[in-house]
Amino acid sequence: MAEQFPCGKTAIVGLATHGIGEVPGFSSMELAAGAGLKAVADAGLALADIDALFICLPDDLFAGMAFAEYLGLKPRFTDNNRTGGSAFMSHMATAAMMLDAGSIDAALVAYGSNQRSGGGKLSTPAKSNAWEAPYRPLFPLSSYALAAARHCHQFGTTREQLAEIAVAARLWANGNPEAFAKGALSIADCLASRIVSSPLSVRDCCLVTDGAAAIVMTRADRARDLPQPAVPVLGAAAATWWTAISQAPDLTETAARESGARAFAMAGLAPADIDVVQLYDAFTINTLLFLEDLGFCPKGEGGRFVENGGIAPGGHLPVNTNGGGLSCCHPGMYGLMAIVEAARQVRGSAANQIPDVQFALAHGSGGTLSSQATVILGNR
């Protein structure tokens, strides 16, 4: 049986980012709740309208219950999916199907983290497993470095090409008032930066910031009566292939190949139809792998695809137009920030608005390239 998805039957009707960058003195829950309130208000709804909650917080494994209590929600369905940065795309898949089935009427998806003010390090309950930890890899960085080293070996990808991705993210961030890291950044700067876990340097790594985001989803028929332009959800698919990088059958290919193909099939679209792309760029190699796995270029061609400003402002494909995790913000599980930027591009309200966006893609990654989920938004 062909995979069923209610293409275009549900929509993002409210969205918000909140506390992006550095906001000392707030808990992760306070930031997530702040984003949630803004998104509900943006949707023109009241808290009492929200009857389903989808959430994943970095420091609270049972955030579904804690968040509901905090805002006084009484969700009839609570999803605490914790597949890292891909969780939020999975949340959207479940929400779309439950909305379409009439099980729920209004879903709130929320995330928040105070990891910069709260400690200054990536906040995650994940760590190396017992088979890897004795060898002291940096978690999760060395897992991505091992994938990057393999990509360089197999396809001749260079540190200069990885640096192109960091520079493109910075150029987009420079046009986004909300972005945390701004200023000049050259390929030479990236190449001169300290190697953390070869071939990845400091500039190949995402930021550590505070930040929160939220979206509200309803059925498309109800969305028409709400104040903001609805952003229809055309496809949402998730795929999990492993958790530890040592278990990846091919370090240069992720489950994005599967999640992307399925999301495109749901939407009835192909990569060439997508006007703007948001990819979870925890490290530069992510952007490269996902561009290939999602079909924007052939496997092994990612390095050449991003060369000469290919994904920077003015390039042939706008990627991570908010500045991404590399230069806009990275409050831990960044996936929901990618979704919000994709939805803003479809609405026409992004800081670096791409003209005439019809279709946008947001892709999330969790673990060590382990869990992948893809969402396609747009107006048919």
Added chain:
Amino acid sequence: MGPEAHWRAALADGSFLLQRGRQSGRAFFPPRIAEPGTGDETEWFEACGEGTVYSVTIIGQKPPAVPYAVVLVELAEGPRLMSRVEGVAPEAIAIGMAVKARIIREGDAPLLVFDPA
């Protein structure tokens, strides 16, 4: 005793074990109660200890600490695992390099490492 404890006990006795599916003969690691993907019964066998470096990363540290390498080794039997290569400078470890397993003690526990073959 579960398969993980069995594997660790064997390592402590100087044996590097692997499992394979009884039906498929396909080797896998780390140890499990069933063959991944099929759920079939498994059997133990001793690994030959030979492998090649599949990927390598060098982790930079602030002096006086020195950089060290973490590798993924592809075993001759097929499975991959994370480890380190001893007796060679980190920069000299290359993808494709032939390596041979050795069991050492680190702290209170046995540990699998590799040497250039």
